[in-house]
Amino acid sequence: MKTLVLAGGKGTRLWPLSRELMPKQFVRFIDGESLFQKTVRRALLFSEPEEIFIVTNRNYKFRVFDDLGGLGVELPEENVLLEPIGRNTLPAIFWGIKTIQERFGDSIVAVLPSDHLIEANDDYVDAFKRARILAGNYLVTFGIKPMRPHTGYGYIKPGEALGEDDELLGHLVEEFKEKPDFETAKRYVEEGYYWNSGMFAFSSSLFIGEVRKHAPELYTAFEDADTVEDAYINAPEVSIDYGVMEKTNKAAVVPLNVYWNDLGSFDAIYDVLGKDESGNAIRMSGKNAYHIGINSRNNLIMAERLTVTVGVEGLIIIDTDDALLIAHRGESQRVKEVYRLLKERNDERVMVHRTAYRPWGSYTVLEENDRYKIKRLTVLPGKKLSLQMHYHRSEHWVVVRGTARVTVGDKEVLLRPGESTFIPAGVKHRLENPGRVVLEVIETQIGEYLGEDDITRFDDDFGRYDKE
Known part of the structure; x- marks a missing residue:
């Protein structure tokens, strides 16, 4: 078959x-x-x-x-x-x-x-x-x-x-x-x-x-x-x-x-998860994340940090690093209405979490404002980002862990923890991990437009043709 x-x-x-x-x-x-x-x-x-x-x-x-x-x-x-x-x-x-x-x-x-x-x-x-x-x-x-x-x-x-x-x-x-x-x-x-x-x-x-x-x-x-x-x-x-x-x-x-x-709603997820003695279904993730419940019953709580509930019953509490959802159990089918509203507003949080996974590794948005954005990049051993250019932003890379092979214009250098490089807007550049451990880099973007679609690729190991 x-x-x-x-x-x-x-x-x-x-x-x-x-x-x-x-x-x-x-x-x-x-x-x-x-x-x-x-x-x-x-x-x-x-x-x-x-x-x-x-x-x-x-x-x-x-x-x-x-x-x-x-x-x-x-x-x-x-x-x-x-x-x-x-x-x-x-x-x-x-x-x-x-x-x-x-x-x-x-x-x-x-x-x-x-x-x-x-x-x-x-x-x-x-x-x-x-x-x-x-x-x-x-x-x-x-x-x-x-x-x-x-x-x-x-x-x-x-x-x-x-x-x-x-x-x-x-x-x-x-x-x-x-x-x-x-x-x-x-x-x-x-x-x-x-x-x-x-x-x-x-x-x-x-x-x-x-x-x-x-x-x-x-x-x-x-x-x-x-x-x-x-x-x-x-x-x-x-x-x-x-x-x-x-x-x-x-x-x-x-x-x-x-x-x-079919796990088509948070009510369905509540049904499949194990419960504590108060009927709460708890799923915590992240360092030092746990739940304290005082007189709290029959709730679904999925969170990434310390979460405390007092005197609540029958709630759905979904806390991620960039959004919080609170709803009554039995109303979770209406979450698709939230999705529709976010879509109408072109809110990028409908598309991606703060941590986004890519074929070369992942990036996490640590902080952002109108004129700057700070990311943590993790690049898997042997992987490299596309050879690319941005029109509206410059970037500053600082290596935190591992060894980075960096191309900026026609220059190629190896950077180790604590070392950094600057990439002006309009200059071709590439980040690669030639080592055997995961490469971690802090990237600071500065510019008038910081959208993920400000990218022009000239070469890519993964044949991508859409947004990073």
């Missing part, structure tokens, strides 16, 4: 914990391993590394490879498909399935979102084995047996039983249901409906045929395009559920009796 992992979602519902350039699938807020890494582990249950394909946003390319490296998993670079723009799930899945078919011929493919928390137990393995049997003739989706009525999930009504040799494999899908109100959700659970998990399995040729039949504009966009960019420009923005699954007469559902959570 081949596996297609979807990893292109933005960090809109878990702001400020997640951001557009660090969405929830890459955030390590459960047990030190990202949801994306957990998804790859599940993919390896049925697929070899060369049989795993990933569709993701171009901005996430290096996050994907960093997380794969953390697992010790090597995928062929051509197996990571970089979407030029987001068009919802159907274009992403169609491109991935089309690529797999071109590479391997007709194949059974499992499609896995990378931002769900799933218990991959024996029931999980058994469900995928049953789905593989059905996938030659049906577009199989997986239905989660509900633990309780839930208004945040779509539902699937199972129909006629499907089996082989007197073994029940699944059911035809009688109907897909949108997110209901509570009373309707309660009735769905009583009548044996399933939660719609967003996971699938099907044969590549069957899926492509159903797309051609039910979403002809999308099919034509890819068939007629000379490039992927052209295909995405002309493709409609549509989900796989709306574009195909709700229209086909070949949809089947396989029950999946495992713990599953």
